[in-house]
Amino acid sequence: MRILTSIALILTIVAAPAAPAAAAAQAACTWRVTALPAPAGYSYAVANGVAPVSGTVVGHAVRADGSGRDAVVWQNGSPQVLPKPPIEGSGSNRADIVNNQGVIAGVWWGANNRVTAWRYRAGTYDLLPMPATTMGISVTGINTAGDIIGQSFTLSPSSQGLLWKAATPDQYTSLGSSTYAVGIDDAGRYVLNTRVIVNPDGSRVTLARQVFVRLYDRGRILTDDLDKKTVVEWNISGQVVREFAGTYGHAVNASGVLVATPPGTAYVAVRNGSAWEQFTVRMTTSEGITDANVVVANFDHDGTTQTEQVAGTWQRGC
Structure with missing residues (x-):
């Protein structure tokens, strides 16, 4: 018994100095960027979204002659320009x-x-139908089936949430005036900016606090409590999962790794468990994060505000 106790003491003494070294190694871990190239003939490219599992990135590239922009898809970091939609005349395209x-x-x-x-x-291409009074349009969420949610902007009312089902591409469902959805899942459930969760059977759940709804992704609802300056995550039952100091949840994946803004800064960071981990390049937004913990965002590539931010992917390295 005394021998076992002595061995334990020796191991404790030997192991104790290793803890600071382990902590230092953990602190040295950073999120490093790899730029996504623009296609040939374009001056630069911007990322707008990423598929959660495949990692395919979409965005747009600005033509070198300044005449407009074209939709781009990156697969394994290689860019491909999408063809022009079947619409007469010139213009710009964005994925x-x-x-x-x-x-x-x-x-x-x-x-x-x-x-x-x-x-x-x-x-x-399927050209999606819209209200006749539409002056601007955005698409904000897509599920596995290809169902899309978005928003139409008009003079009156100011906006209207829209749902386009993949099975009926020539129809849309209005989600209501001055309302829009922040995300849709594979079951067809979507979450509205009005704090309402709309289930596939039509039943609704309203979040119990006055929060600003940011996004719904992979079963996670991210909101801001503007009075408390906290990020609040909810589940699909309308229950709070976690809350912490910070603002503006930009992206979250299936395991809960997310990108948000820590207290006291204008720049975003990764919230990995209970710790904030910084990017190697300061950013103010993020366009998505995959389930493999790859963050997609746009960044200042040359250290000057006179040039546009360009597309990149971030991965954690130690």
């Missing part, structure tokens, strides 16, 4: 969201001020 099956959604702006939302799958 905003993508699912794991490679279905992409985005928006076309025509030189004649025509704006059109679209779905792109298997090399074919």
